[in-house]
Amino acid sequence: MKEAIRVKELTYSYPDGTPALEDIDITINEGEKIVIVGPNGAGKTTLFLHLNGTLKSQDNTVMIFGKNLGDMKVEERIKEVGIVFQDPDDQLFMPTIFDDVAFGPINMGLDEEEVKNRVKKALSRVGLEGFEDRVPHNLSYGQKKRAALAAVLSMEPRILILDEPTANLDPKSRADLIQVINDLNKDGITTVIAMHDVNALPLLSDRVYVLNRKIVGEGNPREIFSNSELLKMTHLEAPDVFKMFKVLTCFGYDCDTLPMSIDEAVEFLTRTIESGSGHIHLHLHEHTHEEVRKFLHSYNHH
Amino acid sequence: MDYPEIDKYASIDSPIHNFDPRAKIITFMVMIFSFVFLDTITKALVGLGIASLIYIIAKLPKAFVIHRLKVVFLFLFPLLIIMPLSVDGQAIAQYHSITITLEGFQYSFLVIIRALSAVTLALIMLGTTRFDITIKALYMLKVPGTLIQMLMFTYRYIFVIIDEFQRMWKAMESKGFKLKANRYGLSVLGNMIGMLIIKSYDRAQRVYHSMISKGYTGNPRTIVNFELRTKDYAIALSMILIALLMHTYHLVL
Ligand SMILES: Nc1ncnc2c1ncn2[C@@H]1O[C@H](COP(=O)(O)OP(=O)(O)OP(=O)(O)O)[C@@H](O)[C@H]1O
Ligand SMILES: [Mg+2]
Numbered sequence: 001m002k003e004a005i006r007v008k009e010l011t012y013s014y015p016d017g018t019p020a021l022e023d024i025d026i027t028i029n030e031g032e033k034i035v036i037v038g039p040n041g042a043g044k045t046t047l048f049l050h051l052n053g054t055l056k057s058q059d060n061t062v063m064i065f066g067k068n069l070g071d072m073k074v075e076e077r078i079k080e081v082g083i084v085f086q087d088p089d090d091q092l093f094m095p096t097i098f099d100d101v102a103f104g105p106i107n108m109g110l111d112e113e114e115v116k117n118r119v120k121k122a123l124s125r126v127g128l129e130g131f132e133d134r135v136p137h138n139l140s141y142g143q144k145k146r147a148a149l150a151a152v153l154s155m156e157p158r159i160l161i162l163d164e165p166t167a168n169l170d171p172k173s174r175a176d177l178i179q180v181i182n183d184l185n186k187d188g189i190t191t192v193i194a195m196h197d198v199n200a201l202p203l204l205s206d207r208v209y210v211l212n213r214k215i216v217g218e219g220n221p222r223e224i225f226s227n228s229e230l231l232k233m234t235h236l237e238a239p240d241v242f243k244m245f246k247v248l249t250c251f252g253y254d255c256d257t258l259p260m261s262i263d264e265a266v267e268f269l270t271r272t273i274e275s276g277s278g279h280i281h282l283h284l285h286e287h288t289h290e291e292v293r294k295f296l297h298s299y300n301h302h
Numbered sequence: 303m304d305y306p307e308i309d310k311y312a313s314i315d316s317p318i319h320n321f322d323p324r325a326k327i328i329t330f331m332v333m334i335f336s337f338v339f340l341d342t343i344t345k346a347l348v349g350l351g352i353a354s355l356i357y358i359i360a361k362l363p364k365a366f367v368i369h370r371l372k373v374v375f376l377f378l379f380p381l382l383i384i385m386p387l388s389v390d391g392q393a394i395a396q397y398h399s400i401t402i403t404l405e406g407f408q409y410s411f412l413v414i415i416r417a418l419s420a421v422t423l424a425l426i427m428l429g430t431t432r433f434d435i436t437i438k439a440l441y442m443l444k445v446p447g448t449l450i451q452m453l454m455f456t457y458r459y460i461f462v463i464i465d466e467f468q469r470m471w472k473a474m475e476s477k478g479f480k481l482k483a484n485r486y487g488l489s490v491l492g493n494m495i496g497m498l499i500i501k502s503y504d505r506a507q508r509v510y511h512s513m514i515s516k517g518y519t520g521n522p523r524t525i526v527n528f529e530l531r532t533k534d535y536a537i538a539l540s541m542i543l544i545a546l547l548m549h550t551y552h553l554v555l
Contacts, residue, residue, distance in 0.1 A: 054511045078517040089462050090508040095434030095454055099524050107517030112525055135434060137461040155516065 002030040004159055004190040006063040010050060012043075020046040022214045030065075030158075033185050034192045035205035037224075039235040042211045044194035045086065048161050051192070052081040064159070075108050082157030086164050088144035089136070097123075097139075097147050098132040104155035122154035123147075126180060142173040149180070159190045166197045178203050198225075199239045202260035210234055221260050228298040238299060241265050250291040251282040308425075311362050312432040318360035319430045322534040323439035329538045330427040334420045336545035343408060345548060346415040352544060353419040353426075360426050367425050374421050378414045385410035433457050438526045447521045459505070466501060470494055 010024040020043045028034050036044055049055040050062055053069050062069040064080050072080070082104075085091055094100040101122055105115040123129055126146040136144060145165070152160065165181065166174045178200055185191045193204055201208070202221045210217035210230060217230045224230065225238040238246075245258045245265065255272060259265040273280055312319070318326070337349040357367060391405030428436060437457065441450050474490070481487050 049511060052515050054514050074517045074519060078515065081515075083512075083515045085508065085512055087508065090505060091512040093455065093458055093509050093513065094524070095437055095457060099434075102525060103513075103518075104516040106523045106525065107519065115525060135432075136458065151516070 002065065003063070004028050004030045004032070004065060005051060005192070007047075007050070008061050008063075010047075010057055010061045012046060012050065012055065012057065014046075019213065021050075024211075024215055026209060026215065028190060028192065030190055031185070031188055032190055033182075033204060033206045034190075034209065035201050035207075035221075036192065036194045036209045036211055037196070037198075037201070037234070037236060038194075038211035042234075043213050044211055045163055047211065048083055048085075048163055048192075048194065051159075051161055052083050053077055054083075078104055078108065078155050078157065080157060081159045081161065082152035082155050083161040084149050084152050084163065084165065086167070088141070088148040091148040091151060092136040092144060095135065096132065097128070097134050097136065097150075100136070100147065100151045101132075101154045103151065108155060118154045118156070119150075122150040125153055125184075126150045127176065142169050145169065145173075146177070149177075153184075157189070159192065160184060162191070162193045164195050164197075165193060166195060166200050174200065198237050199241075199261075202239060202264075210236070222257065225260070226258075231299065243296075243299060246295055247292055248282070250288055250295060251284065252288075253280060253282060308428050309431065309433045309436075311366060311429055312435075314361050314430070316359060316361040316430070317533075317537065318356065318426060320533075321430075321537055322528055322530050323431050323435050324442055324528055325530060325534045325538045326427060326431065327436070327439050327443065329541045330423050332542050333545040334423050336548055337419045337423070338416050340416060340548060341412075343412050343415065346412055346419070349548060350415055350419040350422070353422040356541075357422060357426055360430050362426065362429050366429060367422055370425060371418060371421060374417060375414070378417055381410040381413055382407075385413075438524065439528070441524065442526055442528065455509075459502075462505070463498065463502060467494075467498060470497065 005026065005028040007024050007026040010021055012021040013019045024047065036047070038044055046055070050057050051064075051069075053062075053072070056070070059070055060068050064072070064077075069077065092100045094103055098119060101119045102115050105118045110118070119132065120129075123131060126149050128143065128146055128150060131139075131143070131147065136147065139147065145168075149162075149165070160181075162181070165177055169177060174197075181191055181193070181204060191204070195201060195204070205221055208217075208219060208221055208224045209215055210224060212234050216234060217224060217227065225242050230236070231238065239260055241262055241264075242258050242260055245253070245255070245268075249255065249258075253272075255268055257268070259268045269280070321329075337346070337353070340346045340349050386402045386406035387400065389403050389406035389409055391403040393401045394404050394407075395402040431439070434457065437450060437453050440453070471494075474494070479490065481491065
């Protein structure tokens, strides 16, 4: 398997002296689905700015597909790494949606036909067909967010980085966006996402990095969410389904792995019921409430 | 939200709206220059008449131009007072050492009429084209890139900044703030504008980051498809001809 991103001993302070990153080591393979979590101000955005060379780092601290990022030409760099930032108003800076989505491809030196093709393809990918002539300030927030994604997809990057893609979206837009991202990942694009939305996290990650200026944890979502110490330290929460099933185990529900999403929960439940006697058995015993209280306490921030 | 949009009526269907944007800019510029240099009140009035006629052809609502012309007139109004007092010539009234001259009146009328027709033309030009297309037309006409970028960003972010201002304003009003023309009111307003500038600066930095990450290297490039048709040549030619005739008809007739 090829290494898509390798960050080695990356340390960064902003010019005003704010330390933002300390000794970051990350290795992401091609095609992986990665989520980076961490509290506000943990340095997620700062890390992303290093991954496409917007913020400069020392030689060989950031390698993209085995190449030192600093040595890559602009056109090459934007073909490898595309970043979708938090605020769509920052990314739609041209007069019309067409101009915005065409901006990257034109800078890559593609000819006119190809640019138009790519704009069309990118817009249909995010469900904004026919929006070419619209001006950004007349779009809804969700539409702007999708347009911002299209403006990066049109460069057809092999690595797609998204900073809080699901924040402030209504449930339908959020589900749509998660679908789009997963489809892209299935097409072989490596996705790296920063987010606070823990309920969506399991859908968007094979592996999670926990960042709090340093990398303080790494593992699959189940490992991360089982570590209540880590969650508490980094102001994180476990998905609701996960917590619910953990409570169920206190009531005597017997399962070795806890589900991370509703779909998984249905699957697990069905499996336990079918392998048992056609139903599941819950009961109260002496310590049940004590256990529930203790568990909830360990996941509580207050 | 109510924005002061110059291109609010750009989607109306009229010959002027359908005029090729590049040809439109050039033609209207020629006409504006021509009308600004007209040397008699009669000619200037004819110019204003022509401008009004084009305005009618363009089917723009009356309020659109009148509202803006009022502002221009307000700026120019002092001329009507200053010039009769300061330009030398035939006196029509005298009070001690203060003389009011006919030439002064005529001259100030001339200036105001010229300005009104020039502004009307400029408003028709901008009002009948979507602003992003005007920018692209300028880009095609090889206007320097820096200027294009300034126009582009102004157009894109003026609305974002207006929104930001209104959000801040609402936040303050909801905390009981009322603007009064006293020291406190002004200092709060000053703070607000300061905040707005800082926010804009932060935003500029983030926009710049996102431009860099899309391969920006200093000049924005875009794809534009304009096509000049026979009718565009016809309109352009006749308008430019009118503009020239206003200055040279005495040679022809
Ligand atoms: N331009 C800047 N100048 C100085 N300090 C900055 C700048 N941008 C960010 N910081 C600081 O760097 C640290 C990391 O910020 P960063 O934006 O990377 O966090 P984040 O993980 O993206 O947070 P959030 O979840 O709120 O988006 C913070 O302490 C922040 O205040
Ligand atoms: Mg951030």
